[in-house]
Amino acid sequence: xxxxxxxxxxxxxxxxxxxxxxxxxxxxxxxxxxxxxxxxxxxxxxxxxxxxxxxxxxxxxxxxxxxxxxxxxxxxxxxxxxxxxxxxxxxxxxxxxxxxxxxxxxxxxxxxx
Amino acid sequence: xxxxxxxxxxxxxxxxxxxxxxxxxxxxxxxxxxxxxxxxxxxxxxxxxxxxxxxxxxxxxxxxxxxxxxxxxxxxxxxxxxxxxxxxxxxxxxxxxxxxxxxxxxxxxxxxxxxxxxxxxxxxxxxxxxxxxxxxxxxxxxxxxxxx
Numbered sequence: 001x002x003x004x005x006x007x008x009x010x011x012x013x014x015x016x017x018x019x020x021x022x023x024x025x026x027x028x029x030x031x032x033x034x035x036x037x038x039x040x041x042x043x044x045x046x047x048x049x050x051x052x053x054x055x056x057x058x059x060x061x062x063x064x065x066x067x068x069x070x071x072x073x074x075x076x077x078x079x080x081x082x083x084x085x086x087x088x089x090x091x092x093x094x095x096x097x098x099x100x101x102x103x104x105x106x107x108x109x110x111x112x113x
Numbered sequence: 114x115x116x117x118x119x120x121x122x123x124x125x126x127x128x129x130x131x132x133x134x135x136x137x138x139x140x141x142x143x144x145x146x147x148x149x150x151x152x153x154x155x156x157x158x159x160x161x162x163x164x165x166x167x168x169x170x171x172x173x174x175x176x177x178x179x180x181x182x183x184x185x186x187x188x189x190x191x192x193x194x195x196x197x198x199x200x201x202x203x204x205x206x207x208x209x210x211x212x213x214x215x216x217x218x219x220x221x222x223x224x225x226x227x228x229x230x231x232x233x234x235x236x237x238x239x240x241x242x243x244x245x246x247x248x249x250x251x252x253x254x255x256x257x258x259x260x261x
Contacts, residue, residue: 020223034220038233056233058217058224095214097221105217 001055001110002037008079009033009059012072019060028101031063031072043111052113060105062096073104085110121157121202121232123241131249138256143198147191149248150200153241154189157202157231161185164227165212171222181212203232 009016015029019036022028036058043052059076063069077087086109094103136142165181184204191198204212216232218224224233231237 017220019218020221022220024221026221028220032220036218036224038224038229039235041235054235060217062220094217095219097214097219103219 034060055110057108059108060094060103062101062103064100066102069102069104080108145252149245150191154200158187160231169227184208
């Protein structure tokens, strides 16, 4: 699922990183996505075997341009929903750890069966 | 419970049969659900306090000022709007040092694993659901004993 998520987010032509992958002192790109797999429990069990997986990811967009921060996370939400992801909110602010960048995040859910 | 980011989502419709049973017994449903939600809220607060111990924080907490721990809502209270009860859980974002970023992480910092166990995992929500179910069953038993 992670590969599919990265592939979808990459269609916006901004780099996609795992959350927390920048080292102290690394310079951020002007705009970029991050993601984090929060949980992936079995969806159900039948006959001692799992049936499907409930994937939960956090997807964040950071940018030096606050307008872009808002726009891109909204566009990402639309794109993910078009590809059968569930995105239950318009998003929330996230800390960037750099005064130059603002960040917005969404939670993205996918039922894989 | 409040459906905000980093909140814990419990589907209360699964308790409707137990609530119906209590209602038929004449129980004060609002009081019972207030008690159960506030008890669960205190459990979440204690678990959150454990999760932000220095050993679990980035750089083993050497940059921690204690503000994050101080921003935990330790005795959450239910607020009712008609039949909808809401309770604030986790960090009080109006206080300095509120630890929301420890849950979401930053580009330089992975989310704190111990907080993810509480605010991200379905297993924690399932445990809370079981606890609430047990509480409601105990209330039914109490009422049956009292009016036998």
